[in-house]
Amino acid sequence: MPRVSDKEIAAYLEELEGSEDGLDDSSSECEDEVSYYANAREVIADLEEQDDETEQVDSGENDAEHDDREDRDPPLVNEEPEGLAVSMSDNDFNKFLGVLIYTSVIKYPSTRLYWSNKYGYEPIKKTMPQKSQELSRDNPSRDKLYKIRPVIDTLNDRFSQIPLDQSLSIDEQMCATKMSHYIKQYLPNKPHKWGFKLYLLCSLLGYAHKFEIYTGSNGQNIPDHNEPDLGEAGNTVVRLARIVPRRVGHIITFDNFYTSLPLVTYLAKEGIFSLGTVRINRLRNCKLPDKKALMKRNIPRGFYEENVANVDGIDVSAVVWKDNKPVNLLSTYVGAEPATTVTRFDKTKKERVPISCPKVVREYNAHMGGVDLLDSFIGRYHITMKSRKWTMRLFYHLLDLSVINAWIMYKKVQIQTDCDMAKLNLCNFRLDLAESLCRVGIPANGPKRGRPSSNLPVELDLKRYRSNAQTTPAKDIRLDQTAHWAVWLEKQQRSTIVDG
Known part of the structure; x- marks a missing residue:
């Protein structure tokens, strides 16, 4: 109006x-x-x-x-503030872990199929209902991984309690995912190019003693007051090497992403030997021949040259070796001599010929590869459940990492104790572990829920499933009216009992 x-x-x-x-x-x-x-x-x-x-x-x-x-009556479901997690007991959490490990071996195209009435997997269906579980949240801080920081700290503390071997290696690992997140990385030289990047300190057997998730150059990777600032890659090696005992002969091997002259000299002063491939531009005033000079035809394959220098009281050896391409290595405990021979295929002669190989190359190939071995173990069986939360994707990867560590320790104990029992391979180990976690807190005869059933067909089905007889075909197959005629025998056969 x-x-x-x-x-x-x-x-x-x-x-x-x-x-x-x-x-x-x-x-x-x-x-x-x-x-x-x-x-x-x-x-x-x-x-x-x-x-x-x-x-x-x-x-x-x-x-x-x-x-x-x-x-009025209260609502059936209590409305909680958004972001609060569902509370669970220790047994429920163990069952949740068991279900995840089951899914790493028994693979379905969809997660919901594990709970399907017709095609579902019974050990998972009996363990827990189809219900999403989330990790609890804390107040955000400067740490970008604050949501899963308790899991990271707990696993690092547990992993580092195992005594370290003499030979260790440091390399990066990818937690493959293409979800949108600001800490996701793109590494074109990796088999899985998109995902979260982790730095790991591993043994030759593939056991991960310590890991670190890369969150970007945001000022969080500042070294301690007694540690030098060696750059992003060098500081990562220094942080991972904090758990390595000093002056007992440990050797750390890494690739050219980490190797630098200040890093190897610092580790040598701390009593840790180091070895790694190095980029030639990180060696100032280096007199080694460059790539252009080495790739000439008059220089044969297998040619190598070594330069030794004293840097801050530490003897450092730099070696270049010509294989298919020139390879530069830097070490504080081994050099080029004594050289050995390896065989390579010669395209002109159409046969394998022996060439010279420096000792430092053999040492690098023997000690570098723990992280790659761990990647191969995770690639065989890993959790394939999908999630839109980046925290759950990292949690699944860390759970796979923990299972691999447990399996490596199981094999190591079997060897040290000379156990006569057959060793479990990775597949059987995961299945046994999943079954153990799913049956935590459950009686041997299974849980009893509700009153006994008085339905005769249900009881007959249960009785049939307990027997070792052949399983009944599906209803559609039994009623298809095809090839179900009786077979008449000439002589009646009776069952006999053998006295024994």
Whole structure:
């Protein structure tokens, strides 16, 4: 409705006063008691009072409605603030881990098929219902991994309790995923190019003693007060090497992404030997021949050259070796001599020929490869459950990493104790581990739920499944009316009991 101005109200009242009826005529009869306004202000004041009364009536109705709601039954599901996780006991969490390990071996195209009534996997269906579980959340801080930081710290603490072997290697690993997240990396030279990058310290057997998830150059990787600043890659090696005992002969091997002259000299001062391939531009005033000179035809395959220098009281050996391409290596404990021979295929002679190989190359090939071996173990059986949460994807990868570490320790104990029992391969080890976790806290005969069933068909089915007889075909196959004729025998056969 259009709003009436004060002037229009005043003109309307003047018109009423000048009418024939007369507003002041007391002889006029009215059935209802009516009040008249002297001016426009009284009309506006009366309208405002009516609005106040209407609001009071509405508020009273709302209060009554609120009281009625309080008297009603509570909702079936309690509404919790968004972000709170579902609470679970230790047994429930163990079952959750067991289900995840089952899925790494028994692979279905969809996660929901594990709980399907027709095609579902019984050990998983009996363990827990189809219900999503989430990790608890804490208040965010400067740490980008604060949501899973307790898991990372706990696993690193457990992994580092195992005594370290003499030969260790440091390399990066990819947790493959293409989900959108700011810490996701792209490494074109890796088999899985997209994912979260991890730095690992591994033994020759593939056991991960310590790991670190890369979150970017954001100032968090600042070294301690007694550690030098060696750059992003060098500081990563220094942090991973904190758990390595000093001056007991440990050797750390890494590739050219980490190797630098300040890094190897610092590790040598700490009592840790190091070896790694190196980029030639990181060796200042190096007199080794460059790639252009080595790739000439007059230089034979197998040519090598070594330069030794003393840097801050540490003897450092730099070696270049020509294979298919030149390879540069830097070491603080081994050099080129004594050289050995290896065989390579010669395209001109169409046969394998022996060439010279420096000792430092043999050492590098023998000690570098623990992380790659761990990657091959994870690639055989890994958790394939999909999730939109980056925390769950990293949690699945860390769970696979923990299972591989447990399997490596199992094999190591079997060798040290000379156990006569057959060793479990990775597949059987995962299945046994998943079964053990799923049956935690459950009686041997299975859980009893509800009253005993009085349904005869159900009892017959259960009895049939307990027997070792051949399973009954599906209903569609039994009733297809094809090739189910009786076979008549010439002589009746009876079952015999062999005395034994």
